[in-house]
Amino acid sequence: MAALPPILLESLQTRFGERCATGDAVRLQHGRDESSLAPVPPDAVVFAQSTDEVAAIVTLCHRHRVPVIAFGTGTSLEGHLHAVRGGVCIDLSGMNRIIAVRDEDLDASVEAGVTRKQLNAGLRDTGLFFPIDPGADASLGGMAATRASGTNAVRYGTMRENVLGMTVVIADGRVLRIGNRARKSSAGYDLTRLLIGSEGTLGIVTELTVRLYPIPEAISAAICVFPSIASAVASVIATIQLGVPVARVELLDALAIKAINRHSKTTLTEAPTLFFEFHGSPAGVAEQAQTVQDIAAGNGGVDFEWAVKPEERNRLWQARHDAYYACLGLRPGARSLTTDVCVPISRLAECIAETMADVTESGLVAPLVGHVGDGNFHLLLLADPDSTEEMERASAFSQRLVERALRLEGTCTGEHGIGRGKRKYMALEHGDAALDVMRAIKHALDPDGILNPGKILPD
Amino acid sequence: MAALPPILLESLQTRFGERCATGDAVRLQHGRDESSLAPVPPDAVVFAQSTDEVAAIVTLCHRHRVPVIAFGTGTSLEGHLHAVRGGVCIDLSGMNRIIAVRDEDLDASVEAGVTRKQLNAGLRDTGLFFPIDPGADASLGGMAATRASGTNAVRYGTMRENVLGMTVVIADGRVLRIGNRARKSSAGYDLTRLLIGSEGTLGIVTELTVRLYPIPEAISAAICVFPSIASAVASVIATIQLGVPVARVELLDALAIKAINRHSKTTLTEAPTLFFEFHGSPAGVAEQAQTVQDIAAGNGGVDFEWAVKPEERNRLWQARHDAYYACLGLRPGARSLTTDVCVPISRLAECIAETMADVTESGLVAPLVGHVGDGNFHLLLLADPDSTEEMERASAFSQRLVERALRLEGTCTGEHGIGRGKRKYMALEHGDAALDVMRAIKHALDPDGILNPGKILPD
Numbered sequence: 001m002a003a004l005p006p007i008l009l010e011s012l013q014t015r016f017g018e019r020c021a022t023g024d025a026v027r028l029q030h031g032r033d034e035s036s037l038a039p040v041p042p043d044a045v046v047f048a049q050s051t052d053e054v055a056a057i058v059t060l061c062h063r064h065r066v067p068v069i070a071f072g073t074g075t076s077l078e079g080h081l082h083a084v085r086g087g088v089c090i091d092l093s094g095m096n097r098i099i100a101v102r103d104e105d106l107d108a109s110v111e112a113g114v115t116r117k118q119l120n121a122g123l124r125d126t127g128l129f130f131p132i133d134p135g136a137d138a139s140l141g142g143m144a145a146t147r148a149s150g151t152n153a154v155r156y157g158t159m160r161e162n163v164l165g166m167t168v169v170i171a172d173g174r175v176l177r178i179g180n181r182a183r184k185s186s187a188g189y190d191l192t193r194l195l196i197g198s199e200g201t202l203g204i205v206t207e208l209t210v211r212l213y214p215i216p217e218a219i220s221a222a223i224c225v226f227p228s229i230a231s232a233v234a235s236v237i238a239t240i241q242l243g244v245p246v247a248r249v250e251l252l253d254a255l256a257i258k259a260i261n262r263h264s265k266t267t268l269t270e271a272p273t274l275f276f277e278f279h280g281s282p283a284g285v286a287e288q289a290q291t292v293q294d295i296a297a298g299n300g301g302v303d304f305e306w307a308v309k310p311e312e313r314n315r316l317w318q319a320r321h322d323a324y325y326a327c328l329g330l331r332p333g334a335r336s337l338t339t340d341v342c343v344p345i346s347r348l349a350e351c352i353a354e355t356m357a358d359v360t361e362s363g364l365v366a367p368l369v370g371h372v373g374d375g376n377f378h379l380l381l382l383a384d385p386d387s388t389e390e391m392e393r394a395s396a397f398s399q400r401l402v403e404r405a406l407r408l409e410g411t412c413t414g415e416h417g418i419g420r421g422k423r424k425y426m427a428l429e430h431g432d433a434a435l436d437v438m439r440a441i442k443h444a445l446d447p448d449g450i451l452n453p454g455k456i457l458p459d
Numbered sequence: 460m461a462a463l464p465p466i467l468l469e470s471l472q473t474r475f476g477e478r479c480a481t482g483d484a485v486r487l488q489h490g491r492d493e494s495s496l497a498p499v500p501p502d503a504v505v506f507a508q509s510t511d512e513v514a515a516i517v518t519l520c521h522r523h524r525v526p527v528i529a530f531g532t533g534t535s536l537e538g539h540l541h542a543v544r545g546g547v548c549i550d551l552s553g554m555n556r557i558i559a560v561r562d563e564d565l566d567a568s569v570e571a572g573v574t575r576k577q578l579n580a581g582l583r584d585t586g587l588f589f590p591i592d593p594g595a596d597a598s599l600g601g602m603a604a605t606r607a608s609g610t611n612a613v614r615y616g617t618m619r620e621n622v623l624g625m626t627v628v629i630a631d632g633r634v635l636r637i638g639n640r641a642r643k644s645s646a647g648y649d650l651t652r653l654l655i656g657s658e659g660t661l662g663i664v665t666e667l668t669v670r671l672y673p674i675p676e677a678i679s680a681a682i683c684v685f686p687s688i689a690s691a692v693a694s695v696i697a698t699i700q701l702g703v704p705v706a707r708v709e710l711l712d713a714l715a716i717k718a719i720n721r722h723s724k725t726t727l728t729e730a731p732t733l734f735f736e737f738h739g740s741p742a743g744v745a746e747q748a749q750t751v752q753d754i755a756a757g758n759g760g761v762d763f764e765w766a767v768k769p770e771e772r773n774r775l776w777q778a779r780h781d782a783y784y785a786c787l788g789l790r791p792g793a794r795s796l797t798t799d800v801c802v803p804i805s806r807l808a809e810c811i812a813e814t815m816a817d818v819t820e821s822g823l824v825a826p827l828v829g830h831v832g833d834g835n836f837h838l839l840l841l842a843d844p845d846s847t848e849e850m851e852r853a854s855a856f857s858q859r860l861v862e863r864a865l866r867l868e869g870t871c872t873g874e875h876g877i878g879r880g881k882r883k884y885m886a887l888e889h890g891d892a893a894l895d896v897m898r899a900i901k902h903a904l905d906p907d908g909i910l911n912p913g914k915i916l917p918d
Contacts, residue, residue: 104805182801185870193652214702243673342641346563411644444903
């Protein structure tokens with residue numbers, strides 16, 4: 001890795017003073033994420049406070065052909081932040097102003113460093129909420145960059161459906177304002193959707209306008225235990241086919257429930273379990289829950305529990321919320337290589353069945369947590385980071401899982417993104433011609449390749 | 460306009476025989492749409508029957524640097540099909556196979572020439588439907604190319620939200636398969652969304668996979684008359700803010716109702732009128748209708764009528780369905796310059812009020828029909844095509860309307876697209892930097908500019 005050109009560093013230090021940092025600790029902190037990949041620190045970190053500042057930094061880096069990487073909260077799972085070719089990290093966490101909340105239009109404009117929890121806290125008195133919940137309290141800029149989603153995408157969509165417009169700094173330092181606040185538009189190329197999911201390789205999101213939703217009049221929750229994963233998934237398919245507007249439907253397998261029992265001292269039945277949430281009017285959520293209970297019973301579901309009061313709902317869902325850390329606790333010291341395939345829902349049972357057989361055969365410890373309404377599920381492959389053999393076994397398993405998902409007309413990543421970790425699957429998923437088109441777009445917008453190099457597109 | 464290179468025409472005729480046509484009638488038919496712009500016929504029309512054939516035609520045209528324009532049903536409102544630089548029109552109407560309907564996944568794959576009504580007819584026994592309804596019985600390929608929507612976008616979204624993947628022929632004749640059947644993906648650049656709304660300038664859509672929805676258990680309809688457009692719009696805002704999942708909400712102004720009374724011999728109150736449709740369970744639609752009736756009453760709405768039975772629903776909505784031709788009937792011999800702005804819903808009343816004042820001042824006959832749940836409304840500017848003065852007056856009015864919508868944070872086109880007619884507004888709407896980015900993408904994907912030249916991007 002080449003160090004920064006001294007003249008560039010001097011320019012950054014002159015303009016940003018102490019907000020341009022080169023100490024080891026701050027660099028390491030900005031070169032690390034929540035993936036199982038080894039961290040790669042940038043050469044410098046600049047803490048930006050405005051779009052103009054981001055534009056100034058990118059302009060300087062562009063002049064010197066030095067990589068720039070945007071940083072929100074560092075919760076990537078695919079090495080998105082790793083400075084694999086060195087360069088300058090722009091920390092956007094100080095850009096955390098909620099610029100406007102417009103209750104009549106059900107939208108809000110925020111700076112990219114605002115996190116989803118911060119936005120929802122800021123909405124507390126409006127009767128509105130922002131639904132996308134990827135688990136981590138990620139920044140909205142980062143969530144746009146990875147096309148994030150989470151537990152309630154089945155009802156509310158992903159970042160793809162929920163960003164109306166953005167302010168973006170492109171490779172030469174110019175500022176674009178793309179999209180607008182209208183609910184729909186047919187005015188030219190959809191640059192907003194092109195930037196969403198581009199992982200900082202086509203531009204740096206500095207502000208965005210997102211959709212909000214009225215907090216439902218009534219919310220209810222339910223859980224139900226199934227004799228098999230297949231019967232749980234069959235219930236989900238029937239629920240969606242009947243048009244029940246379920247807000248969340250999550251699957252945990254028996255091992256994940258076992259992990260929760262151990263972690264939270266609960267006594268849940270250690271069997272595949274679905275967690276539901278319903279949003280609507282009081283009569284509507286009761287009707288939805290009844291329909292789902294009937295469907296579940298028809299598929300062998302038992303112990304259906306239903307709750308309306310917040311504390312009761314939280315009790316039912318606590319296991320789901322604890323799942324990630326509880327699962328990590330199954331093998332202390334292990335890191336999780338977290339898979340993220342997504343398939344058409346009709347193929348989900350088949351995909352999971354083949355995958356669980358592979359888990360057994362591979363001798364891996366791998367609890368399952370799934371956003372099954374979308375056909376998206378995660379396995380936490382708990383591997384010892386000091387064992388090359390084990391990491392390779394997990395990696396080979398992950399590759400077979402991706403190949404399986406693609407064969408079933410799905411995708412290698414439902415919501416975590418490509419980053420470094422999944423670049424090797426891009427040609428397999430998209431084909432060479434589509435990959436060429438992506439490369440042509442990247443080259444047209446960033447001819448020097450300074451925007452988050454080494455991500456998404458294979459070399 | 461340069462004629463086709465003889466060697467190209469010969470190649471096309473050799474391969475396609477009578478399916479390559481150069482007669483005046485067929486060329487004129489393929490150079491005409493439903494806009495008020497004068498037709499511009501292509502040099503030849505080839506009737507394609509497969510993706511491979513489209514690829515072969517584009518490959519030949521690419522070799523000779525000759526323009527290619529895709530044709531579905533010819534229902535564009537912005538001159539999208541006009542062969543402004545000559546070239547070959549590829550008629551896709553023969554590519555009308557429904558390739559697969561997958562009821563478990565709520566999706567269908569179709570060839571690009573399948574129309575929305577044909578798809579819904581093909582779904583008749585599945586309990587599913589395809590919701591996007593732009594009025595015309597357009598081809599799904601054309602609807603994807605213009606990012607179409609229509610009356611129920613407020614509930615089901617636009618083509619942007621409802622296309623999962625596509626087969627596309629790009630400028631050099633290569634075939635891309637983009638997207639997949641998973642409900643969500645974070646795997647690289649969103650080429651599907653980039654192609655949607657690109658109006659044939661980045662690629663030709665030959666097949667697409669679209670989302671389907673369960674036919675709701677219950678459907679109900681309602682109409683309500685208001686003392687003013689402002690009070691009608693206030694009712695819509697309140698309805699959406701309360702989270703009522705209304706499936707359709709349409710506004711007609713007093714002049715449009717008058718046109719309908721004249722056209723259909725009805726005796727509707729000639730005042731601003733909202734048309735609603737509700738989808739859900741029987742209890743759910745009753746609840747929705749009651750909520751909306753209460754809101755409407757609070758805003759001075761009167762004569763609220765509600766219906767559940769199909770024949771009663773159709774009677775209530777007949778006026779809305781008749782609106783377009785009824786409005787044209789206000790001035791026989793006139794053509795309609797149809798405007799299409801879309802603004803944030805909070806600005807809709809203001810936008811319409813200023814616009815109606817402008818209608819009066821301009822002395823134009825211009826009934827209003829609006830998809831008000833989206834903030835999108837159309838004025839049919841009924842002008843005499845033989846009067847240059849009148850056409851110019853309508854055009855100047857349209858320009859002021861676009862400027863007004865942009866000032867109110869909206870867009871010049873909610874659903875009709877840019878085509879030829881609105882290219883002059885692109886810089887105003889997007890700014891020079893964003894327009895540069897669009898040009899860079901166009902140049903990267905179609906360096907010779909053969910794909911539907913003279914559309915979207917200003918020269």
